[in-house]
Structure formats: C-alpha cells, structure tokens
Amino acid sequence: MSNIIPTRYEPKEIEERIYAEWEEKKLFRADESSQKSAYSIVIPPPNVTGVLHMGHALNNTIQDILVRWKRMQGYDTLWLPGTDHAGIATQNVVERALAKEKRTRADMGRDKFLERVWQWKEEYGGTIIHQLKRLGCSCDWTRTRFTMDKGLSEAVMEVFKRLFEDRLLYKGDYIINWCPRCGTALSDEEAEHRDLSGKLYYIKYQVEGALKLEIENKDYIVVATTRPETLLGDVAVAVNPDDERYSWLEGKKVILPILKRRLDVIFDKEVDPSFGTGALKVTPAHDPVDFALAVKHDLKPINAMNNDGTINENGGEYQGLDRFEAREAIVEELKQRHQFVKMEDHDHSVGHCYRCHTVVEPRLSKQWFVRMKPLAVEGIQVVNEGKIRFHPERWTKVYLNWMENIRDWCVSRQIWWGHRIPVWYCVDCLGGKSPRDVEVDGPGVTGVFLVTGEEKTTKCPFCGGGNTAQDPDVLDTWFSSWLWPFSTMGWPRETAELTKFYPTDALVTAQEIIFFWVARMIMAGLKFREDIPFRDVYIHGTVRDSTGTKMSKSLGNVIDPLEVIQEVGADALRYSIISITSQGQDVFLSKDKFEFGRNFANKLWNASRYVMMNMEDHVPGKASAGNDLAGKWIMSAYNQAVDDVQKSLVAFRFNDAASALYEFVWHKYCDWYLELSKLSEDKVVTREILITVLDGILRLMHPFMPFITEEIWQKLPSKNGEFLMTSGWPVFDETSVDLVATNSMEALIAMITAVRNIRSFWNIEPKVSVDVVFKVENKRDAALISENSVYVEKLGRCSIKEISEKAARPGKSVSSLVNRIKVFVLLGDAIDLEKEGKRISDRIEELQNYLITLEKKLDNKDFVSRAPAEIVEKEKSKKEKFTREVRTLKENLEAIK
C-alpha cells in the first residue's frame, strides 16, 4: 500500500518531522562495539558564542554528505559534534552583559564570574547545535563534547603535564601580541595583520657632547619610527656598522628626547641602512626586532605601557595617557622642542586582535610557550609521506611552509574563562618574588610545581608549606582544541571509541583554520596518541558575499542560513551551496542562488508524485527492462550516474556529484523517461523501472538532500518502517550499461528533437500534427523507428507516413538529418520557400567552413601519424557525417527550387 504524496512540497514541515523521527530511532548513534568498519569525522568545533553562518552551513553540509554516504555504504559512522569554549570571545560576551548591569568581572571576583559564564553557556551555548540539527546534520549527539567538559579538561591537564615534563613548555620573557582591550596576550595566529596607511615620524636625538661641526654641521642623529610613543621605552639607537654616515657615532651616547635618558649607540648588521634614515631607535619591550637586538647587545628593556595600553610610570608626564593620545602629545612636544623633523606617509601592516579588532601592541611579557619545532618534525614527515593528504593538494605547500617556519606558541591568556594553568607557586620558596616574574623551563624549579589529575594537594613539594598560589592565567582555547580528535573520545584512557574510531578519516574545514587548528591537531595526535588524527583534510572555500567580501556580522553582509532554510528548506540550501562550490574555490553567495536547489527539490517531489500516482496497487518485483528500449536506456543511464556520483565523492568533488545527479534526474529521468513512460505499452515493466530508478535516485541524493529523499522513500511501496538514511548505497552495475540501447534511444531523442525543432522554426501550432517521412539506410533503423513510432509521433506531435530505404522527398517538405536517417517534415502551405532556402544555405556555409578545417586537419600527415588512432577515426567520421549532411542540404536546396 503506497502512501499518497501531497501535491505541494512543504519543506519546513517535512524536515522538522523527519529529523525528529531519525532522532527518535537513534539513527545517528555510532556503535563503538560493532564489528563493522568504521568511518569517523570530528566536527570542527564551533565557538559556543557562535550562531550558524553560511561558512558553517557549507562546512557541515560537506561533512554530512560524507557521513551519510559512508553510513549508507554500511560503515559504522561516527560524526562527533561539539563546541569549544572560545575563551576570549565568551568572556567578552559575558562581560558585555555585565556591563549593562553596571558590573565588571573584577568586582565580581573570579569564582562568581566563572559561575556566571557557565550559566550563560548553559543558556545560550546550545544555539549552534540546534541549528546544525535543522541543517540535517547526522551527528551522534549523544557524544556531544565541549572543550571545558570534565573529560576534555583532564586531557588538557595531562597534555600540559607531559609537555612540561618533556621541557616542551616554558615560561619566559618574549615579545608577544598584547590586546589592550581584552587585556591578554595572544598567539601570533590570533593577531590578524591588516595593511594600514600610517605615518613614519622622523625624530632628532641629540648626540651627547658632540660638537656641531663634527660632521655635516650636526650634533644629532635622526631616527624614523611608526610609533613615536614607544620612544619612552628606548634604550639605544642602532645603526649598521658599514654605514659610513654614522661611523662618527662610535663610542658616543645620545640623549633620548623628552625623558633625557642617555642611550648607547649600537652597531648591528640587522639594521637596514636604506630604510628611513638608516638609524633605528631600539625599544626592546615593544618590538620583536629591538628585543632581539637588546638580547644580543645586553641591553635592559624598559616597558613603557600598562596592560590596557596606557603609558605607565616609565613615561614621565605621559603616564596615564592612552598610547594613541600619547603619540599625538609626544609629537606635539617634539615639535616644540624642534626635535621633530618630518612625517611621511607609510603603509604598513598592523596586527589586530582577532576577537575585538583592537590594534595589538607588541609587548615584552612573561608568558607560557610551547616549543613547536620538535613537535613539527613528525607533522612535516607524515604529510610528506602522504599519510595525511590535503584536498585540494595546493594546501600541502601552505601547511608545510608554516610548519617549517614554525615559532613557539604563546599559550597563556590573562583571562578567566578557560583551563587554568595547573602550575602552582610556593610563595615562601620564591622568597618574595612574584609568581608572575618566575621563569620556568620544565620541572625542578624550586617553588614551582604542577597540580594535575587526581592529586588535590597544593602543599609545596619543596618546603612542605601551604603558602602556595596557582598561576592566575588560563590556556589558549586552541590548547584544548588541538586535542579534539582524541580528547573527545576519552583520551588519555584507551577507550573503545578510540580503538575503533581513531584515527578519524576526514577533516573538513576552511583555510583560515589550517594553522590555528589543523596543523596543531596533527602535531598533538602524533605526540600524544602516536598516530595521525585524520587521513584526509578537505579544505573548502571561504563563503563571501556577491562582492567578494568575507561574510561577517559586523559588515552586515551575511545571509542567514536559518532564514534561507525557513524560506526554501534545508535540502535546497544544501544542494545549492554544494552545487556552486567547486574544489576549495571561494563561494560568492547571493540569495537567489538558493532557487536552484529549491527548484530541484520541487522537481524531485513532483516526479515522485507522478511515479507514485502510477503505482496504484503495484507490487514491486525485480526490475528487468527485458526488451523495453526506454527501460534499458534509463537503467543504463542510471548506472552511469551511480558510477559518476561514487567517483566524484571519492575524489571530494562534491559539485561534480551534484551536477551529475541534476543532469540525470532532471534531464534524463524527468524530461525523457517520465514522458516516455506515459506512452509505454508494457505498464508492468515500466512501473517496475520507474520505481526502481526512483528508489536509486533517492538513495544517491540522500546525502545531499536528506529530508525530502527520506520522506519520499518511506512512501515507496514495501518500505515498512525502514529508513533511507540507514539503507544501502547503490552499487554500480556494469552489466546494465547498454551502449546499443543508449545509442538507439539517443537517436530517437534526436529525431524527436529534430521534428520539434522544425515545428518551432516554422511556427507550427502545438495543436497541429504534421506528417513526416523517414528515409533510412538500413532495416535496423527502420525497425527502430517503427517499433518506437508512438514515442516519435506523440512527443514530436507528428504522424509517420512512411519509413523506408527508398522514401522520396515529399513535396512541400523540409528535412533534417539524424545520424543516417533523413527526416522529412511535410509543411504544406506553411513553408516559405525563400526562407527555407536561406536557412539551408546558411547552414551549408557554416558546415562547409567547418569541413575545411576538418579536412586540413586530416590532410596533415603529422596529425594522422601522431595522434591516437581513435582520435583520427573520430575526426574522419565527423567529416563523413558533415559531408553527408552538406550533400543532403544541397539536395534539399535543389528540391525546393
């Protein structure tokens, strides 16, 4: 008993209902104890504060396609979902909420504040999960993870401990990127460099004791800087030793303007004589190059800034001013002192906080770092050996380049929301030194110890005292994300999940995240689990708006996927976005693009409706086309589609798979087979084929459009409570590929098209039937036409008057050549001889021009001897074909004269 499919396709109702059914039947659940082969993917955990944007929609559609495809193939699939705690972003969100209540985290205290963040997480942190469900994602929600979960936190602690013990983790003074607004250090990756048009300021520094006449009548040196306010932290002036302009400064001191500090002049090859004046002010606490110089020349850095970007006590009267206000004020004072030379336009790239977009300040600070070079070695190796593959391949180079030049990773953050660094300090052992200032490199530093895992004692292991305090900082969010592929499966315990599902199979992500996440996961997997975390990395493009700008909420150019789903359905959204995304190319989106998927879903819906209407009380059996030409043809084409889709998916060519399906379903199955089926005489065979192919189409399309296919499939005859989602994936059946049937059917289609074409050209009204005559060259062609005359007559709206090898051209007719078959269409008085003459001569000219190039090609000895035989054959048969057509056209031209 088949169910009736409603006339109208209502995606919203269907999608919500179907998803609930899947959930209820627990179809997403992966079974770690089953014997089936595993296929697993971990979700790139979205930020808990996030809402679903188009980038997520694309990313998760791709993953869902992979997972559904593999699940249908019989794999035990695990798609593990979750979110990350997004330390800075989440803290910012909650702080903003507090600000509305006129409160700050400082006056709440750490514990209360964290309580509040957890509260926020419970309330709003699930948004994106719900949205992913609405998209149709078949994740195993019972395994949803969060980077601050107990299990994952234990993994973080374990990793911290191992790195610490292996001396891959240290605390030291280095220049880091500091966000004055968030009040924390950032990693290099978290500082987004943007080109700004800034200024280059030229400033005079007096040379101590220099006589004016010494050289060029000068007693000063001019330095150039983009950040004049940093002069408050200057400790030297550096010039290149080979720069003769400055050799007179040997042994001299210069006087820092405003503060009047005495500065050394140092000579170092690092200084580029061609930049600015060739003299560099050295500010080790605020610039990485200067810091390196200071280390080399044994200079003590002077920090001139507070955490919030204001000038500190080292800045004299500028103390308390914001860095940019200080810049203005200092320039003003320099002008008054006649120490300001000039200001030039200067474009340079400036780091911005990736969370709040404030200009970051390079700043000397004591932070925790991970030594990356030792970890990168193996990460490079596995990619070079092809154990991990990037798709498209070009990203391999990007990855390797970053890995080969990797720098230490600053992992401490001066915020509260995150995994607190499990390092404790014994105030007594440190003898009054502030824990903040302690340098640590591995175990053994008196007064510094780790508290991880179960042991809860915070007594100092060195002196046994209890006057201890924990490091106030938390770890970078990525310090938990980089463990995601195994921490989510229970590591460090050897769980059944890990055994079965690790390494995972594919990682699907965006290019922006290669350094942040992909590379680090590879290193973490190899270091802690001693195995790669995944085998294939598929990098998809960035979703941009129609002007090519990256979609972002602050720009207001977002297309909200939920809105699109509301309007056209998740299936349509999925199909559209997959179709327009080719192999990692950026996607330029506009709303009208989604009509594509919507129309296709609608087409599928209606085609299915037609098929079901014809099933009546049909009991499905085994489809066999027997001698039915159309049946053999569509079965052959269907199997071709199975093959195409499979091959495309294997190659991560999702858009190719989508367009192969589109072409087959719409232009073969719907446009032709359904029309042919209406005329079929053997209803039993036809029904069988209709339903069999529809069943296959639904299976092939399920990963792309899960909802509509599931809905229709369940209404197919004999699907008693089964789910398409967990049924089988079509297998390419080579024996169904029938070239003879394909050629014959294509010839018939061409004949019908030819008749339609002529009708249209001569403005024959659709209602009027025309008479046609076929002149064939052999009995097989004659049989093909006569056996399928219904198709030709009905679809071409014509009546066949004659099929013969000797048919003569009827009077007042026009003709067309299809393969070797000549089709005459009798037009009677509709024909305009002059118009027809012109039509024919135009065509003759066109063909003759082409024939000339063809002949040239075939006359070319090199071509004939060097090109593959089949190509030459192809060209020859083309020549024959067109020569024949020209001959026919010429006869026609004669005939109408």
Added chain:
RNA sequence: GGGCGCGUAACUCAGCGGUAUAGAGUGCUACCCUUACAAGGUAGAGGUCAUAGGUUCAAAUCCUAUCGCGCCCACCA
C-alpha cells in the same frame, strides 16, 4: 618581500590528466496552463575562453611574460 587563487555567454560559475562546432544555472526571446511539476514544458538567441608570445599534429586546458582582481604569510623600524 615571499606564496597562492581567479579573469570563459548579460550575470554567477563549471570545464583545465591536451583531441566537442566550449557547458550549466539565472536572465533574455518565441510558443505552450500537453492530466508530476508555471518553482514547469518545448524551441531559440548569446562566447575571438583577459592580453601577447611559446611548446605541440592538436591548447580555454601546458610553459613564459604582461595587465586586472582577490586572498594568505612575513620583525621594513
């Protein structure tokens, strides 16, 4: 300063392991509410594949250069 990607029909894009008179969707034109579908059907118009060289029997496809556009990385103060 390096690295990468893109310039194909009016628009948005496929095609780029060399061998179609270069494809799709949208838009456009004409006709059609033909009992699955007007979110549709039939037929059609529309392209010197950015430019210039080169390799080849053969180039949108490979190489080189140029011009546009976009992205990523980098300590030019």
